[in-house]
Amino acid sequence: MPLIDVADLTKVFRVVVRQSGRFSALRTFLSREYRDVCAVDHVSFAIEAGEMVGYLGPNGAGKSTTLKMLTGILAPTSGHLSIDGREPQRQRIEHARRIGVVFGQRTQLWWDLPVIESFELLRYIYRIPLERWKANLSTFDDLLDLGAFLNTPVRQISLGQRMRAELAAALLHDPAILFLDEPTIGLDVIARERIRQFLERINHECGVTIILTTHDLNDIQRLCRRVILIDHGRVIYDGALETLRERFGRWRILIVDLERDDALDDTLEAPGAEVIERYGTRFRLRFDRSATTAAALIAYLSSRYPIRDLAIEEPEIESVIRRIYEAPEVARLHA
Numbered sequence: 001m002p003l004i005d006v007a008d009l010t011k012v013f014r015v016v017v018r019q020s021g022r023f024s025a026l027r028t029f030l031s032r033e034y035r036d037v038c039a040v041d042h043v044s045f046a047i048e049a050g051e052m053v054g055y056l057g058p059n060g061a062g063k064s065t066t067l068k069m070l071t072g073i074l075a076p077t078s079g080h081l082s083i084d085g086r087e088p089q090r091q092r093i094e095h096a097r098r099i100g101v102v103f104g105q106r107t108q109l110w111w112d113l114p115v116i117e118s119f120e121l122l123r124y125i126y127r128i129p130l131e132r133w134k135a136n137l138s139t140f141d142d143l144l145d146l147g148a149f150l151n152t153p154v155r156q157i158s159l160g161q162r163m164r165a166e167l168a169a170a171l172l173h174d175p176a177i178l179f180l181d182e183p184t185i186g187l188d189v190i191a192r193e194r195i196r197q198f199l200e201r202i203n204h205e206c207g208v209t210i211i212l213t214t215h216d217l218n219d220i221q222r223l224c225r226r227v228i229l230i231d232h233g234r235v236i237y238d239g240a241l242e243t244l245r246e247r248f249g250r251w252r253i254l255i256v257d258l259e260r261d262d263a264l265d266d267t268l269e270a271p272g273a274e275v276i277e278r279y280g281t282r283f284r285l286r287f288d289r290s291a292t293t294a295a296a297l298i299a300y301l302s303s304r305y306p307i308r309d310l311a312i313e314e315p316e317i318e319s320v321i322r323r324i325y326e327a328p329e330v331a332r333l334h335a
């Protein structure tokens with residue numbers, strides 16, 4: 001049985017329809033018309049122990065709502081949810097002992113207390129044996145360099161330091177699963193990298209299963225072999241990041257530098273490719289790799305134009321994903 005087993009998970013929010021026009025607030029209050037918003041719509045997936053999975057989607061896709069159900073904060077409207085053999089909402093306390101949670105936008109630390117005191121409170125809350133707590137703290141200190149700000153109140157530390165403290169706080173009680181919602185949001189490049197290295201280690205070396213949502217696709221490229229994409233509350237892709245690239249990354253970019261542009265009347269002609277940008281003698285051509293090959297294109301171009309240099313670009317995963325969401329066939333990809 002998978003560690004996390006989700007079948008037809010659905011969450012419907014009932015929201016009040018706001019009236020517009022004069023006295024709208026009063027009319028909204030009196031009429032109480034409701035509308036249902038299906039934030040998570042029959043989502044199913046299974047995650048094995050030790051996996052690190054990226055849970056992606058555009059704004060409002062239903063990522064946070066799914067995570068809230070997985071962590072036991074929200075009750076599902078319908079569907080089946082089992083984590084480590086438990087139902088998160090119904091067995092909240094036992095469930096909380098097995099999971100760690102970091103919501104990048106919120107803190108689980110006590111704002112006015114020095115960081116170390118939050119860690120001590122967590123020791124009592126989770127009843128972590130003292131020796132275990134000390135050992136974990138020392139490991140996290142090595143990996144996250146917490147020493148410099150352990151005695152500083154949370155409100156005075158930087159965002160990067162806070163995220164490091166949040167991660168340590170979420171893991172002090174040795175959870176089997178870590179849920180992360182935007183763990184690198186707002187951080188600079190160095191701070192992001194440090195968090196990524198840490199997540200890699202606790203996944204590889206400690207076997208912690210990790211599910212993370214992020215808007216930073218570098219996080220995903222670096223950390224997750226598997227991604228689940230959701231849109232309008234529904235899973236539209238679940239599989240390897242590489243396959244996602246293959247399946248959606250049809251386009252390639254060929255950059256062509258000509259010796260001089262006097263050989264050209266107007267634009268570069270290349271069957272199966274289109275010029276998408278031009279700066280003087282440099283052209284960016286886009287081609288569909290299912291329609292032609294880079295070799296054929298290069299052979300054609302070099303027989304006609306004085307070429308100085310050529311380069312092929314892989315499409316960025318960002319643009320791959322953007323295209324997924326723009327594609328009309330998205331609904332048909334429902335996996």
Ligand SMILES: Nc1ncnc2c1ncn2[C@@H]1O[C@H](COP(=O)(O)OP(=O)(O)OP(=O)(O)O)[C@@H](O)[C@H]1O
Nearest residue numbers: 013015037039057058059060061062063064065066
């Ligand atoms: N408590 C709530 N009451 C009513 N509607 C809600 C509530 N929480 C979320 N929604 C709606 O459910 C949908 C999914 O929201 P959710 O926050 O899960 O998306 P998300 O993928 O996490 O988005 P983002 O990336 O912007 O955080 C949205 O339409 C949102 O407006």
